[in-house]
Amino acid sequence: MILAPLRGVTVRSFREAFSSVMEEMGFTEAITPFISAMKGIDPLSDRELKNGPQGEAIAVTPQFIGKDPNELRRALRRIKDAGWERADLNGGCPFPMVRRKGRGSGLLKTPENLSRMLEAGCEEMPGGFSFKVRLGVDEPSELEKLMPIINNFPLRFLTVHARTARQMYEGECNKEALERICALSKVRVVVNGDLPVVPFDGANRETMVGRSFIRLLGKRVDIKEFLAKYVELSRQEFGCDRPVLGRMKELIAYWREIPQWSRLWNVVKICRTLDEFKSLL
Numbered sequence: 001m002i003l004a005p006l007r008g009v010t011v012r013s014f015r016e017a018f019s020s021v022m023e024e025m026g027f028t029e030a031i032t033p034f035i036s037a038m039k040g041i042d043p044l045s046d047r048e049l050k051n052g053p054q055g056e057a058i059a060v061t062p063q064f065i066g067k068d069p070n071e072l073r074r075a076l077r078r079i080k081d082a083g084w085e086r087a088d089l090n091g092g093c094p095f096p097m098v099r100r101k102g103r104g105s106g107l108l109k110t111p112e113n114l115s116r117m118l119e120a121g122c123e124e125m126p127g128g129f130s131f132k133v134r135l136g137v138d139e140p141s142e143l144e145k146l147m148p149i150i151n152n153f154p155l156r157f158l159t160v161h162a163r164t165a166r167q168m169y170e171g172e173c174n175k176e177a178l179e180r181i182c183a184l185s186k187v188r189v190v191v192n193g194d195l196p197v198v199p200f201d202g203a204n205r206e207t208m209v210g211r212s213f214i215r216l217l218g219k220r221v222d223i224k225e226f227l228a229k230y231v232e233l234s235r236q237e238f239g240c241d242r243p244v245l246g247r248m249k250e251l252i253a254y255w256r257e258i259p260q261w262s263r264l265w266n267v268v269k270i271c272r273t274l275d276e277f278k279s280l281l
């Protein structure tokens with residue numbers, strides 16, 4: 001089971017604070033929230049990769065977002081020189097600003113460029129390059145039509161989030177369309193979208209899990225100790241309080257339906273300082 005990239009949530013400090021819980025629940029790998037493969041950006045200066053390829057308890061795969069195959073090659077060479085042997089490409093980000101520029105799920109609308117991106121990734125990271133994708137931008141049949149292209153490349157695996165980009169993170173996952181992709185794919189499919197914390201789905205396929213794991217954390221009896229650790233590591237990461245408080249609110253928002261958190265959430269969401277927040281733990 002792979003930990004899904006959740007920007008702002010499953011970040012490095014989170015992974016460090018919760019690595020024992022992740023291992024206990026059966027995660028074998030984590031994909032980082034996306035890092036830009038764009039001109040002028042050094043991936044090694046991204047906070048996500050600061051610990052290096054062996055620096056975390058759980059195996060970490062850097063995820064890139066971009067549309068320029070040469071920039072992707074440059075980013076991959078850079079991390080390869082630092083010892084990373086795996087990388088993932090984001091083909092799912094649904095936000096219009098990203099998508100319309102041909103990045104994230106926008107790659108699904110530019111098949112020729114998608115092909116060049118996959119070629120760049122598989123050439124630069126032989127055996128270690130994976131692709132995470134949606135069923136389509138507008139229609140759940142779009143990915144199916146792209147499978148002849150995707151099948152040309154020796155991907156490590158293909159993760160399918162069984163929604164369209166238009167759906168954002170809402171609405172039902174489309175199981176029928178997902179099954180069609182599983183039948184068509186020549187590479188291993190990792191299934192994703194609203195799945196419980198289980199290593200394999202009903203058809204014995206490997207899963208990638210994000211939000212259901214995050215929600216479960218709120219029910220742990222020792223959660224406040226983990227939170228204290230997460231605060232401490234995030235404070236070290238940012239060197240100041242403000243973004244740490246925002247990060248904690250983002251996490252705890254996932255727990256507002258849990259009885260022991262619902263009242264606390266009302267206090268947390270109006271906290272103004274990190275000290276105020278820490279006093280609640």
Ligand SMILES: Cc1cc2nc3c(=O)[nH]c(=O)nc-3n(C[C@H](O)[C@H](O)[C@H](O)COP(=O)(O)O)c2cc1C
Nearest residue numbers: 004005006007033034090161193194195209210211
């Ligand atoms: C807050 C948030 C941030 C996300 N960030 C990323 C990201 O950086 N890269 C990516 O490929 N997917 C990202 N996703 C999508 C998730 O990885 C995953 O595909 C989606 O949440 C469905 O899986 P789940 O129901 O198990 O959470 C994000 C989702 C959310 C809710």
